Amino acid sequence: MNKWECLVCGWIYDEAEGAPDEGIAPGTRWEDVPDDWQCPECGVSKDDFEMVKV
């Protein structure tokens, strides 16, 4: 499981947690998050996320 960080606002998508509030189930891989999904904090698209090493 990886984490992806929004390069615009710093919000982190954790694949393990998903984004249940946005309808994305825990365990959803980044590549399976829909392409038109937007950062819940700032509204940018998936292109602006980068994998973060933890």
Next chain:
Amino acid sequence: MDSVSIVIIGTGLAGYNLAREIRKRSPDANRLTLITRDDGAFYSKPMLSNALAKQKQAADLPIGDADKMRADLNATILTHTMVTSIDRTAKSLQLDNGEPLNYDKLVIATGADPIRFPMDGDGNDDVLVVNNLDDYATFREKLQDTSAVAIIGPGLIGCEFANDLTQTGHNVTVIGPDKAPMSTMLPTEVGRVLQDALSKLGVTWHLELTTSAINKKQQGYQLTLSDGQIVGADIVLSAIGLRANMALAEDAGVDCQRGIVVDRQLRTSDEDIYALGDCAEVAGLVLPFVMPLMNSARALAATLCGEPTAVSYPAMPVLVKTPAMPTIVSMPPQGTKGEWEFTKMDDGIKALFKDGEQLLGFALLGDAVSEKQALTKELPTVLD
């Protein structure tokens, strides 16, 4: 639709995100030109106020440089170039380094610059602001080997920097006329909760005071406050607010108030000129945050690609990057009637602004941030 020449002034989040949205719709149909006074690196301004704790140097922040953006956007990007005037009749721009540049559709995305409040003393010119990547680089450089930082302005940006600077071991003092931090966004007793959390990290506050003079000392600076107190600092950072960059539009006779006045289609009083982002006043609202800008970029891209689209704004709570006390605010619309209700949490506070049963705004601090999603659903949309 015929191919048109779209010129965007500014390569901040507004300019670049608009260009990207245009290219998603028309990969090569329109000619796209962006003009910037800096080097054209694409970076996120909101990240400048929490980049220290992440140990990011200025060079680490850009998502792409001008060459990458030219390739990604299939666009001409004129860097280190200033637009000196707009000729609306000829539909051309005068640049500071040569030929006029013609446009069919012009977009002003010039952002906002920090307000500077001149103070007495020989240190006034050394006061730093951090509003772009170059400013951040200067700030990083000056921070080296310093221990005390004075921040003038206890607003959102001032608080974010205060929090960030404690993470690098700096002694931080915040000065401002407000009763409590973030006074334009938070009720006083909510601001105090944020203030206390930052105090625990060692931040010192001089509130309800202004800075009357800044003088150079052998090492660092000496600030004289309005009550005569003296505060010493190695670096002074000013964060007292932003003002829309609208001089170009004003000089060209385009309607401006607090920002460049645009309608729901982001169109100014000139039908071929548009504005978005921190420089724009959209249907009476100046909202210098990322979410409104992204909504505007998507709507304007559609309009410019031949599908006239009005921008809509959902409720857009603002996340304040103060890890010491996570804070999320959705300000009640200006002039609405209602009352604040406060609920203290073990750590933090929940403040709801209601008119009867209708929730109109909130401030969620600490433990209360977990309620953000549920409460946001209860808020009315900002622009339908």
